[in-house]
Amino acid sequence: MLEEACVFATILCGFFGIILKKNLVMKIISMDVMSTGVIAYYVLIASRKGLFTPIVSDVNNGTYADPVPQAVILTGIVIGFSIQCLMLVGVMKLAQDNPTLESNEIENNNTP
Amino acid sequence: MNIITISWIGLPFFVGFVIFLLPQLDKYLAMFAALASAVYAFQLFALPAPVKLELLNHFGVTLAVDQLSAYFILTNALVTVAVILYCWHSGKTAFFYAQTIIVHGSLNAAFASTDFISLYVALEVSGIAAFLLIAYPRTDRSIWVALRYLFVSNTAMLFYLVGAVLVYKASYSFSFAGLGKAPPEAVALIFVGLLVKGGIFVSGLWLPLTHSESETPVSALLSGIVVKAGVYPLVKCALMVEHIDPIVRVFGVGTALLGVFYAVFEKDAKRMLAFHTVSQLGFILAAPEVGGFYALTHGLVKSALFLIAGALPSRNFKELQQNPMSTPIWIALVMASFSISGFPMLSGFGAKVLTMKNLLPWQVIGMNLAALGTAISFAKFIFLPHKQEGQGSIKPGFWSAVILLIGGLLVANVVYYEAYNINNIAKPLATIAIGWLAYLLIFKRTVIKLPRLLEQFDHLIGMMSLMLILLFWMVFDISIN
Numbered sequence: 263m264l265e266e267a268c269v270f271a272t273i274l275c276g277f278f279g280i281i282l283k284k285n286l287v288m289k290i291i292s293m294d295v296m297s298t299g300v301i302a303y304y305v306l307i308a309s310r311k312g313l314f315t316p317i318v319s320d321v322n323n324g325t326y327a328d329p330v331p332q333a334v335i336l337t338g339i340v341i342g343f344s345i346q347c348l349m350l351v352g353v354m355k356l357a358q359d360n361p362t363l364e365s366n367e368i369e370n371n372n373t374p
Numbered sequence: 375m376n377i378i379t380i381s382w383i384g385l386p387f388f389v390g391f392v393i394f395l396l397p398q399l400d401k402y403l404a405m406f407a408a409l410a411s412a413v414y415a416f417q418l419f420a421l422p423a424p425v426k427l428e429l430l431n432h433f434g435v436t437l438a439v440d441q442l443s444a445y446f447i448l449t450n451a452l453v454t455v456a457v458i459l460y461c462w463h464s465g466k467t468a469f470f471y472a473q474t475i476i477v478h479g480s481l482n483a484a485f486a487s488t489d490f491i492s493l494y495v496a497l498e499v500s501g502i503a504a505f506l507l508i509a510y511p512r513t514d515r516s517i518w519v520a521l522r523y524l525f526v527s528n529t530a531m532l533f534y535l536v537g538a539v540l541v542y543k544a545s546y547s548f549s550f551a552g553l554g555k556a557p558p559e560a561v562a563l564i565f566v567g568l569l570v571k572g573g574i575f576v577s578g579l580w581l582p583l584t585h586s587e588s589e590t591p592v593s594a595l596l597s598g599i600v601v602k603a604g605v606y607p608l609v610k611c612a613l614m615v616e617h618i619d620p621i622v623r624v625f626g627v628g629t630a631l632l633g634v635f636y637a638v639f640e641k642d643a644k645r646m647l648a649f650h651t652v653s654q655l656g657f658i659l660a661a662p663e664v665g666g667f668y669a670l671t672h673g674l675v676k677s678a679l680f681l682i683a684g685a686l687p688s689r690n691f692k693e694l695q696q697n698p699m700s701t702p703i704w705i706a707l708v709m710a711s712f713s714i715s716g717f718p719m720l721s722g723f724g725a726k727v728l729t730m731k732n733l734l735p736w737q738v739i740g741m742n743l744a745a746l747g748t749a750i751s752f753a754k755f756i757f758l759p760h761k762q763e764g765q766g767s768i769k770p771g772f773w774s775a776v777i778l779l780i781g782g783l784l785v786a787n788v789v790y791y792e793a794y795n796i797n798n799i800a801k802p803l804a805t806i807a808i809g810w811l812a813y814l815l816i817f818k819r820t821v822i823k824l825p826r827l828l829e830q831f832d833h834l835i836g837m838m839s840l841m842l843i844l845l846f847w848m849v850f851d852i853s854i855n
């Protein structure tokens with residue numbers, strides 16, 4: 263219960279950061295915080311049944327964690343990471359003309 | 375068929391990476407992959423039963439392609455072939471063709487998936503490749519528009535991921551059918567992601583700026599098929615899960631009305647076409663069983679319209695009234711506009727009749743209003759002046775692409791030729807007549823500038839939280855009653 267609350271608080275902090283922060287790089291970092299929260303939620307769901315790494319070996323434990331959400335969120339981590347890289351490259355290019363990277367300034371300059 | 379399906383999904387990605395290795399063969403490889411998709415789609419229509427694949431085992435990826443997805447796959451193939459034809463002699467680098475074919479491949483994967491995580495991967499890959507296509511000109515404006523698109527879509531997909539894991543928590547699998555047993559918050563979260571990706575209702579207000587500020591072939595690709603990747607899972611879920619169907623229909627009507635409301639007052643040609651995309655996607659959602667045929671006709675006609683709009687001398691309707699365009703372009707424009715307004719002889723008519731037949735009673739008034747609004751706004755295109763030697767620059771590949779798309783519209787009539795009887799023809803003709811009258815009397819003179827407040831970046835993100843609350847309330851209401 264407490265862990266779920268913390269995870270949702272992380273997601274909400276990230277979400278509000280995207281809306282409330284003015285700097286474009288801070289917005290991207292807030293999106294990273296939000297995606298960290300989502301990843302943590304997947305790991306939390308995977309740990310419902312047990313905490314042991316689900317690798318079959320000689321030691322017989324039984325309370326293995328659920329491997330499916332963990333596998334799924336690996337894909338999510340990779341996709342989130344590559345999207346952030348692309349966005350930061352875009353921000354680098356925008357920063358040449360708008361060094362302060364304020365999103366409403368960039369928006370006003372570039373919206374017809 | 376299983377092996378053919380798997381190779382059909384993998385082929386565009388393989389070709390995309392080979393294009394980077396053999397840049398001198400870029401156009402031919404891209405065309406080959408798109409044509410292979412078209413052949414696969416035609417094969418699918420001939421199959422009696424859907425193809426279901428379970429890759430690996432119980433927890434693996436499941437794919438299912440049936441008649442509904444065959445329409446979307448065919449649209450994907452035809453729009454991609456038309457865009458490649460348009461760009462054939464225009465000097466685009468190998469990078470452009472590689473990204474186009476990767477978008478094509480990821481959309482194929484989206485139309486074949488039946489579980490939420492494969493869909494997530496397909497939607498994100500298509501978002502990344504579309505970002506690279508939108509930012510292709512490398513100007514500041516295009517980079518900002520592309521960045522905004524990627525940001526909004528990724529944030530929405532983060533909500534979608536939370537919803538997907540809640541579905542898993544309830545039913546130990548990620549497949550679409552699990553949505554029925556999922557708690558209301560899961561449905562709300564997943565729908566927020568899909569509504570934003572598909573450009574539906576107020577979550578789709580990122581669409582006008584993105585589609586109008588991209589280059590012509592990229593706009594055609596985005597409006598023609600990329601947004602349908604968000605619409606297809608909504609239609610599929612509406613068909614699989616009973617209590618989702620009314621929600622999807624409500625959003626269909628809401629979107630159709632919102633889109634035409636903005637479109638009738640719009641003074642810029644490409645923005646009007648983009649708002650029309652928002653509205654026409656509502657028609658696909660309003661009648662989920664027959665959404666496939668509507669998606670096919672809309673994809674063909676919208677990409678033709680965007681390609682033609684790129685050949686017009688200007689984007690502003692006032693300037694177009696002063697500078698006549700050349701007559702062949704006007705003929706193509708009129709044919710495309712007739713199809714989307716629902717004029718007989720073109721398959722847009724058949725699609726509209728089929729959709730109207732499958733509406734629930736409470737939807738009829740709203741959808742007819744939306745059809746009227748469509749006729750009004752396309753009157754703006756039809757009543758433009760033209761002369762034999764008009765202005766307007768035409769790319770070399772323009773005519774082959776446009777002839778393919780409009781020819782496809784004529785041929786697609788065979789799908790629903792039962793539409794051609796007196797009762798069915800009378801209503802669309804009356805709608806078009808009233809629409810043209812309304813345009814000439816009222817809308818030609820009105821100059822109302824609707825506020826663009828909701829299209830700002832911060833408002834787009836903030837709107838997601840409002841949509842979440844709205845969706846949660848709708849699903850909760852339905853699950854209680």
